[in-house]
Amino acid sequence: MSLLLDGRRPTIAEVEAVADGTEVALDPGVLERATAGRLHLEEMVAARRLIYGVTTGYGPLAGCYVDPDRSAELQRNLIYHLASGTGDPLPRRTVRAIMFVRLATLTRGHSAVRPESLQCLVDWLNADLVPVVPERGTVGASGDLTPLAHIALALMGEGEVDDNGNRRPAGEALAVRGWEPWEPAAKDGLALVNGTAAMTGIAALNAAGARRAVELAQRLTVAAAEVHGARLEAWRPELGELRPHPGQQAAHARLNELAAGSQRLVAAEPAWLPDDLDGVGEAAEVPQDPYTLRCAPQLFGAVLDALEWHHTTVSREVGAVTDNPVFLPEADAVIHGGNFYGQHIAFAADTQVNALVKTAVHAERTLARLTDERRNDGLPPFLQGNQTGLNSGFMGAQVTASALVAELRTQAHPASIQSIPTNADNQDVVTMGTIAARKAADVLGMVEELLAIHALALAQAVELRGKDGFSPATRGLHEAVRATAGFLADDRPLQPAIAALTRRLRDPADPLHHLP
Structure with a gap:
């Protein structure tokens, strides 16, 4: 059709x-x-x-x-x-x-x-x-x-x-x-x-891909929270109502929706000081989760708001009249102007880069906690599935994730301010909008690679925990990942699985993007 x-x-x-x-x-x-x-x-x-x-x-x-x-x-x-x-x-x-x-x-x-x-x-x-x-x-x-x-x-x-x-x-x-x-x-x-068709075409594809990437990142965050037995209190919608950014409210709603049915997340309950407290005492556990879990609605909320601005800007530009000159036949007029100037897309693309890089930072930090035996709540070091020391599990993949974040950070310098006069100083201030959009596309590609690593590691962690009690959303995610790669018992090269899952993340029609 x-x-x-x-x-x-x-x-x-x-x-x-x-x-x-x-x-x-x-x-x-x-x-x-x-x-x-x-x-x-x-x-x-x-x-x-x-x-x-x-x-x-x-x-x-x-x-x-x-x-x-x-x-x-x-x-x-x-x-x-x-x-x-x-x-x-x-x-x-x-x-x-x-x-x-x-x-x-x-x-x-x-x-x-x-x-x-x-x-x-x-x-x-x-x-x-x-x-x-x-x-x-x-x-x-x-x-x-x-x-x-x-x-x-x-x-x-x-x-x-x-x-x-x-x-x-x-x-x-x-x-x-x-x-x-x-x-x-x-x-x-x-x-x-x-006109701005090149930067806008690239940015439109980035807009669609970025939404899918951040949706996956939120799913992975819920799975990580379940693996760690996190507290639901920090995701309560009332926090979003008190701080009414649309993205934060949407993140509260989505995280809770994905967490529905979980028996592994801790419901909010009042806590009490011990009756025999004399001065200072030490609690059995810290009553709040680390920021990767506790501040997820605020982090993803800001990301969603930034992506929404990008999406709105690009939507307006798609099909907008960006010629020079522009003709108005009904008014018998021709107008010479500057609608070809791509500053809107340039600014929006640079903003999208920042949002995507922060999404990657969050994923890498969550993965680092998941693979560190001192902080992963009893899971084996680097999520290895058999004979610690002989097998190293996700040790190499976690290093790759760190390298991706380092490279992503080098891409965060804005292109939209890099004006350089050209064209015999006729174009004396320019936008670099296509460079910004291309850079955003490169960043999105690396974020997808990092999320593929994170998804593989979380599927491993879910199985190491024993799949009972996980939310339907996390069980569905686990099954989707397992359609690409099986449990990592003895060490094997992970590059083929990372590449295959990344390809799936880049396919809009893949079932991974249509989970309930």
């Missing part, structure tokens, strides 16, 4: 669906608006209106007039000079998301792009023909000029494509299908390369 584009802003879930292979279709009204917008542009050009990028040069060369008769050459040269990216190719899933976000923007009817150009993007998405796009080269100022230019270049039959997993010249892939290369004219080239 195709996803219909009718000029509305798509959801983040729809961006992810198209990234993962869902086909798209255009509502007839979209093509009608595109035709009207194109006619409006042609009328302006015939009247010899000065229109940036159509009858002028680009950037600081906008002071150069260009005869409308050479518009096609002007559009091609725009794509040629911008196709200068470096680095490894972006993942094909990411490129599909970028193409869809750009297509959604163009369907809004304010870009003066030909209907044929819209259909070209649709055809490429539905054929799963994916341009090879270098990951580096955009400062996120006049939008994502460089990566979008590589997409446009492929549509023109130049550059390279990923053709169902095979890298080949774009012209060759078109010839095999009997397709003609796309030929940009008037504003077509500028319409495809201008």
Whole structure:
């Protein structure tokens, strides 16, 4: 079934669906608006209106007039000079998301792009023909000029494509299908390369993945609390009512929901001083749990609030009109402005990075307590399942988790403030939004690896405790993990299990993300 584009802003879930292979279709009204917008542009050009990028040069060369008769050459040269990216190719899933976000923007009817150009993007998405796009080269100022230019270049039959997993010249892939290369004219080239589609496409996938990662982190926290026999008192909803951050209230509710039915968590009961206390005495146990358990609603609450801001910001940007210039056919107007400026996404991506890194820190600290025989409430050291000393259990995996946190912390420096003047000082303050979004994607990937280690260790701890009394949520999580890796009795390489579980965490359709 195709996803219909009718000029509305798509959801983040729809961006992810198209990234993962869902086909798209255009509502007839979209093509009608595109035709009207194109006619409006042609009328302006015939009247010899000065229109940036159509009858002028680009950037600081906008002071150069260009005869409308050479518009096609002007559009091609725009794509040629911008196709200068470096680095490894972006993942094909990411490129599909970028193409869809750009297509959604163009369907809004304010870009003066030909209907044929819209259909070209649709055809490429539905054929799963994916341009090879270098990951580096955009400062996120006049939008994502460089990566979008590589997409446009492929549509023109130049550059390279990923053709169902095979890298080949774009012209060759078109010839095999009997397709003609796309030929940009008037504003077509500028319409495809201008705007925030690359940073927004990446950020949309990050938004969806981050929500799944934090949901898993909360499940793992409940499992850890059960393993340690933690106290439910600190998760009482009244604490969230007294400190009314929406995320904290949601975290209280979710943690309690996941803990429902557990016989291993300690209900809140009044405690009393001993009758024979004379001055100072020592309690049998500390009446509060460590922060990884006691402050979980506050930590995850702040994370959820940060991710919600990111999610809201990206949702608004998906399908927003981020061109320059912008056309208003009903008002016979063309507006030159800066909607391509990606600061919203840059700030949101950096905020998401901080939230994800803190989630990883929490997971690593919980794992460290779980594997330390001095602090794990009677479990064997490093959760080894047989013959301590001969076997080392999760010792190496815990070190890997520490290394991941160290690397994650190096990624926490914000990209959104790294403005550097460029383009002959025409772009004198820039956003680095795509760098921020790419960095967030890298961070999310490492967090998923760390959560995979944590999940494997917690499944081991649940079995070492004897599975009786655990909540249905934790039993379901344990079974889901065991579908990938069995109990660790004698030492074996854990890398294959970590990699396999990480792949599952990255798959939106995996049953692990749909547990009750």
